[in-house]
Amino acid sequence: MAGGLGQGTGKSARTYAGLGVPLILPAWLIIGIFLVVPILIMLVYSFLTKEFRGGVIWEPTLAAYDQFFFDRGLFGDEPPKIEWTYILIFWRSIWQAGLATVLCLLIGFPTAWFIATRPPNSRTIWLFLITVPYWVNLLIRTISMKFLIRDNGPLNQWLLDAGLISEPIHVINTATAVQLGLFYSYLPFMVLPIYAAVERYNFALSEAAADLYASRWVTLTQVIIPSVKPGIIAGCILVFVPSLGAFLAPDLLGGAKNFMIGSLIEEQFKGAAGNWPFGAAAAMILLTMVLIVLIFYARSQARGAR
Amino acid sequence: MPDGNGTIAVDIDNVTKRYGDFTALRDVSLAIADNEFFTLLGPSGCGKTTLLRCIAGFEDISAGAIRLYGDPIAELPPNRRPVNTVFQQYALFPHMDITRNVMFGLLRLGKSESEARKRAGEVLELVQLTQFATRLPAQLSGGQQQRVALARALAPNPKVLLLDEPLSALDLKLRQAVRLELQQLQHETGITFIFVTHDQEEALTMSDRIAVISDGRVQQVGTARAIYEEPNNKFVADFIGETNLIDVAVAAIDGATATCTLPGGAQFTCPAASGAHSGQGHLSVRPERVSLTDPAQAPLSGTVSRLIYLGTDMHVDVTLADGETVTARVQNSADTTIPEKGQTVGLNFEAGAARLLVD
Amino acid sequence: MAKKPDLRRFPGFYGITLLCLFLLYAPLIIVAIYSFNDSQSITIWGGASLRWYEDVFWGLEADKFKQAAVNSLTIAVTAAIAATIIATMAATAMLRAGSFRGKGASFALINLPLMVPEIVTAVATLIFFSAIGFTTGIMTILVAHIVFCIPFAYLPIAARMEGIEDVYEQAAQDLYATRWEAFRLVLLPLMMPGIISGFLLAFIISLDDFIITNFVKGAGVETLPTAIFGAVKQGIKPNIMAISTLLLLVSILFVTLSYFAGRMGQNRQ
DSSP, X not given: OTTTSOOOOSSOOOTTTTOHHHHHHHHHHHHIIIIIHHHHHHHHHTTEEEOTTSSEEEEEOSHHHHHHHEEOOTTSOSOOEEOHHHHHHHHHHHHHHHHHHHHHHHHHHHHHHHHHTSOHHHHHHHHHHHHHHHXXXXXXXXXXXXXXXXXXXXXXXXXXXXXSOSSOOOOTTSHHHHHHHHHHHHHHHHHXXXXXXXXXXXXXXXXXXXXXXXXXXXXXXXXXXXXXXXXXXXXXXXXXXXHXXXXXXXXXXXXXXXXXXXXXXXXXXXXXXXXXHHHHHHHHHHHHHHHHHXXXXXXXXXXXXX | OOSOSOOEEEEEEEEEEEETTEEEEEEEEEEEETTOEEEEEOOTTSSHHHHHHHHHTSSOOSEEEEEETTEEOTTSOGGGSSEEEEBTTBOOOXXXXXXXXXXXXXXXXTOOHHHHHHHHHHHHXXXXXXXXXXXXXXXXXXXXXXXXXXXHHHTTOOSEEEEESTTTTSOHHXXXXXXXXXXXHHXXXXXXXXXXXXXXXXXXXXXXXXXXXXXTEEEEEEOHHHHHHSOXXXXXXXXSSOOEEEEEEEEEEETTEEEEEOTTSOEEEXXXXXXXXXXXXXXXXXXXXXXXXXXXXXXXXXXXXEEEEOSSEEEEEEEETTSOEEEEEEEXXXXXXXXXXXXXXXXXXXXXXXXXXXX | OXXXXXXXXXXXXXXXXXXXXXHHHHHHHHHHHXXXXXXXXXXXXXOBOSHHHHHHHHSTTHHHHHHHHHHHHHHHHHHXXXXXXXXXXXXXXXXXXXXOTTHHHHHHHHHHHHHSOHHHHHHHHHHHHHHXXXXXXXXXXXXXXXXXXXXXXXXXXXXXXXXXXXXXXXXXXXXXXXXXXXXXXXXXXXXXXXXXXXXXXXXXXXXXXXXXXXXXXXXXXXXXXXXXXXXXXXXXXXXXXXXXXXXXXXXXXXXXXXXXXXXXXXXXX
């Protein structure tokens, strides 16, 4: 409103002083009871003995973590060797999530930059176009991708019809398909935070750099990217973290050979494996990795704030 | 105090306000009279707005008492205090039309819809906004919004109206017009106004009395004239208008008269602020009271170091032998002789024009 | 004279943006087109028809999908309302109540559901209900959805509240409003665009969820995503593409609504 919002008083607003605790209580109760407590119980479960048809027996053991890291032979009596199966699944997940993050950044940064530098009216339209897929059901989007890239899907059909290829390109059920799915799923998550950062970027800085003989490339790498770094980091986190624990893309596009952490965990509860303590242990390891990433993020944000 | 009936509207009694380690108000005591236009004047951050917010009830006080017509109010929430505020940025409810804004307080006080609407109509007429009654605040100009804020605060007929720099968002021309309107409104309604500003011209032109505040303390309370002509201390003399502060040695103080030695050795007798003491001190002399004369016959003399042409008059900076600079304001008229830069001139001022300050 | 270089332009960025949009939309548009395919085979084009839409509403699996849709909507509406109320209260506490015990931890707690990977939340919630012996079903889905909807509702609501100076509530109190009246008559109406955005976001997030729902849904209870997932496991059939297209339309409708909620906010302020 005209002349309405001036500078703040600088002091924290406290119209409802004294009501803080009762107002925050429902959020504390719901999230505390139904997320924090469950995670703690999950931690406990990861140290319990498995029951064969799912569930647990209340006997403490390190078996779940042992199974994750060590191979003791079929009957568990051989000297322990490093068990690579699960470590490789985790490594593959990190690699896939990291690659998806890099690809999203390579496409997302120019897109965010381009949109943020449009005149206000057309900017709204571009932004709207980027936002729509963000709101579309992830399952639907993954199914669409699966449909598109199938061996006898429309893409291969057209390429065959056009005579560009002689036999279908086999993408489905490969690591490439998973990569494509992750990239496609989380691309909008990269664009939106970078867009927000570029929108706040002061273009006088570019002018100052150009005035001081910087080339376009030097301006981009020395001035613009450092200025919008918080947005870039936020975008990378928003792509990397969900990619790491993704289930739909690897399950629907990757098939049995391209297991990621999400599928491994799911299988312990919903699938044939039925090993709850092991699933809980894998989930705890995933959670720990994500928390490490987030702590680095929080520290980089705190540095930026200083 | 205009009424002279002596009723105290707002009694601020040794109020202290601390935020953690920071003390915003230190032992502030003020007695604001019924039907008075009282101004709190000071630079930004001096505590004047904090004091206003303490009266309104948006800040708790750390020590002391605030009484409204004798009743202690410091413990009451803002909605239980019969005072209303005109906010700096007006704070008109953007989702309500003008009438609804003005009716807001009346409805909260339990007035019926029709009563409130009638009263809102009256107040809007008072501020000449009747034709805008159904507009939203965003559809009005800054000056009109300011008048709505005034109408909204006056509608419940408060005992005291608090105004927090209400003119600061307006442009200069409008500000001057609104000053007169505000003063008139205060006379018509007979409501006590407490007005906060950092603009001395605003304070001097509108107020019955002014409290000059600095660093969380009341520096001086008095009429515009008293504050300008008889400043108590260096801060007040310097903050209100322009002044020359001349270092002097105070030889003796006899009641309200001081005898002091000017730089250069001349003896000089002048009024002293209460609380001034002998030893080193400062004389305050307004530039317009300093005249240029023959150096041989003046108590002070020096070299013209700078001339600033201001149209209606001229500032002549004269550097004394000890390096201090005294400014004289010379009227631009046909018979004025303007000195040249580098020329030696005498500075004269009559005894009543100078005043020994409390340091 | 040389043309002044536009420092905002980088060669190729326009092309990359178009590529980005193409990548985002191509699969959706192709599915939408093929949903009108008359052919029984999903890849061979057999002319346009609405037969798969008919199949969705009146076909063999229609009852299953209808029930799933009803479940999804019931859960999404309920979870979004609950999350919006909780988030509005939490935002008021965080932004309008000064300092209180546990305020620092509260912000982390509210955002916790965003930080924990979905699959971990899913596992933890399943184990929790199993440990306390609570039978999984609609109720367990609802509770889990409320939890992860809270931060999504909180973000736009808090952003909006931060933009509203507390001077409006002070003005209301100065004009004899109690704190509740100041909230109801002033803060709440000014908050409305943020609350609507928060509600819509929570609603769509709930409607979207597959992983957590899949873990805590219990036998025989399906939401639209779990029902679709179950069907896709046996291969993509044309009716799935018709359902997908319908859900796509729902999403577009919601972005548009949310866009107008944002515009409403701009006009007010």
